[in-house]
Amino acid sequence: MTNVVSEINERKARENNMIIYGAEESKSQLKTEKLKKDTATLNKIAEICDVDVEGEDVQKIIRLGPKKENAVRPILVSFSSSETKKSLLRNAYKLKQQEDEYKDISLSHDMTKAERMEVKKLLAEAKD
Secondary structure (H helix, E strand, O other): OHHHHHHHHHHHHHOOEEEEEOOOOOOOOOHHHHHHHHHHHHHHHHHHOOOOOOHHHEEEEEEOOOOOOOOOOOEEEEEOOHHHHHHHHHOOHHHHOOOOHHHHOEEEEOOOHHHHHHHHHHHHHHHO
16 A cells, blocks of 8 residues: 555656756766756757746756766756646657757656556567
């Protein structure tokens, strides 16, 4: 019972979050420079997707996981409302139509481990 409740709470906490995969990281060692680069990336993605993202729409932007050589960490973006996230995900196909580094960027919901396992299982069934 507590697992179900905690899963529901976790999904609720993540409903305004989005993950950005494939966005180039800043080479700077300064945290403010890294945040500036990630914010600029989000703003460019929003521009490409024709979505207005104001400063107050974004609660936080962070890179996930430890920094590794030759690996690009995903960006977790937390929005103040799920509407902004939904608009970006709905228009994410426009990124693939780009001729620059943004064509390799993908957007995704922030899913719990149980959700990721469920999606993986469904994809495996669909392939069979």
